[in-house]
Amino acid sequence: MTRTRTVAFSKNSTNLFFHILTQCNLKCRHCYINPAQHGQNTLPLSTIKAWLEAFAKNSNSKNLIFLGGEPTLHPELAAAVTHARGLGFGSITIDTNGYLFGDILSKVTPAAVDYFSFSLDGATRDTNDRIRGKGSYDTCLAGIRRAIDAGFATSLIYTVSRSNIHELEMMAPLLDNLGVTRFFIQVIGLRGKSALAAGDSQSPESPQVSRSQWLATVPGIARMIAERGLIVTYPKVFLNPAEKFECAGTVADNYFVFPNGRVYRCPLCEDFPVHSLCFAENQLAPTAKLNEQDFFQLDIPEGCVMNKLIQPHNISYNEQGAPEYKIACCLLKEEISGG
Numbered sequence: 001m002t003r004t005r006t007v008a009f010s011k012n013s014t015n016l017f018f019h020i021l022t023q024c025n026l027k028c029r030h031c032y033i034n035p036a037q038h039g040q041n042t043l044p045l046s047t048i049k050a051w052l053e054a055f056a057k058n059s060n061s062k063n064l065i066f067l068g069g070e071p072t073l074h075p076e077l078a079a080a081v082t083h084a085r086g087l088g089f090g091s092i093t094i095d096t097n098g099y100l101f102g103d104i105l106s107k108v109t110p111a112a113v114d115y116f117s118f119s120l121d122g123a124t125r126d127t128n129d130r131i132r133g134k135g136s137y138d139t140c141l142a143g144i145r146r147a148i149d150a151g152f153a154t155s156l157i158y159t160v161s162r163s164n165i166h167e168l169e170m171m172a173p174l175l176d177n178l179g180v181t182r183f184f185i186q187v188i189g190l191r192g193k194s195a196l197a198a199g200d201s202q203s204p205e206s207p208q209v210s211r212s213q214w215l216a217t218v219p220g221i222a223r224m225i226a227e228r229g230l231i232v233t234y235p236k237v238f239l240n241p242a243e244k245f246e247c248a249g250t251v252a253d254n255y256f257v258f259p260n261g262r263v264y265r266c267p268l269c270e271d272f273p274v275h276s277l278c279f280a281e282n283q284l285a286p287t288a289k290l291n292e293q294d295f296f297q298l299d300i301p302e303g304c305v306m307n308k309l310i311q312p313h314n315i316s317y318n319e320q321g322a323p324e325y326k327i328a329c330c331l332l333k334e335e336i337s338g339g
């Protein structure tokens with residue numbers, strides 16, 4: 001028996017996605033990091049501490065995700081984790097490509113880090129390494145095994161694109177074999193490098209899968225994997241006309257922080273200078289209008305405004321010109337557990 005639930009947006013918890021640097025050892029084909037918009041600096045520990053403190057107040061529950069670039073390239077990551085724990089962040093995750101630089105597993109403890117979350121984009125070496133770079137498959141799998149052996153809980157992120165959707169099903173035995181407890185399926189967004197290959201989702205250049213392929217593949221495989229005992233999460237993406245649309249920018253407390261000080265509330269906005277907050281001298285302040293907040297207020301029949309602006313080919317219309325479905329907020333997830 002599995003249980004599927006839509007993970008509702010919560011005002012009582014804060015999710016802080018903290019990019020502490022943009023440097024990375026890999027050059028993944030779909031990398032969403034955009035140095036022109038996100039900066040190229042590595043934040044000093046003193047700045048990381050100050051910015052964490054700015055978010056540590058006024059929240060019942062705080063989930064912190066350290067990101068990069070590759071966050072384990074930051075020489076002070078362990079000290080940043082310790083400081084965050086001291087500030088009361090309820091859960092701390094480190095997203096990694098698996099290289100686990102700086103001997104990070106020996107510098108933090110399972111009591112301090114709730115999850116190491118590994119990115120893998122193929123069930124086979126060929127497919128993953130074509131997307132993420134030669135050697136990244138073996139290194140990621142070895143990193144997962146080392147983390148589990150050291151007592152850490154692990155999750156795995158698989159970004160679905162045209163290049164790897166055919167291997168999603170093959171992830172089931174691999175996940176069993178590895179001992180990963182959570183599996184996150186992502187949809188490839190047209191951000192960073194992917195935006196360069198964007199266009200019509202029917203065009204062979206587009207990295208995105210079609211709606212029909214997504215619906216025919218992802219929910220069923222997610223359920224099959226959950227039946228094996230994992231918690232599986234995937235974005236809802238499409239809403240029926242009768243389903244309620246909500247923009248996380250207006251009803252939830254998510255922050256996407258970049259090392260140049262920009263703070264976004266919506267990941268689809270990250271390629272544009274429309275961030276709604278910004279750090280200046282370690283103080284978090286609202287930016288001038290127009291910014292992403294102005295988009296969040298717009299009520300359109302297609303659902304997500306940013307999707308309509310940057311990925312309009314995701315929507316189809318009936319003969320009367322009305323959208324046949326709505327695009328959900330990219331942060332709205334389905335979670336399946338059971339097994």
Ligand code: SF4
Nearest residue numbers: 024026028031069097
């Ligand atoms: S590991 Fe992450 S940050 Fe590094 S290139 Fe790949 S997607 Fe970009």
Ligand code: SF4
Nearest residue numbers: 247249266304329330
């Ligand atoms: S993805 Fe769309 S719905 Fe979600 S926060 Fe951004 S603009 Fe709002």
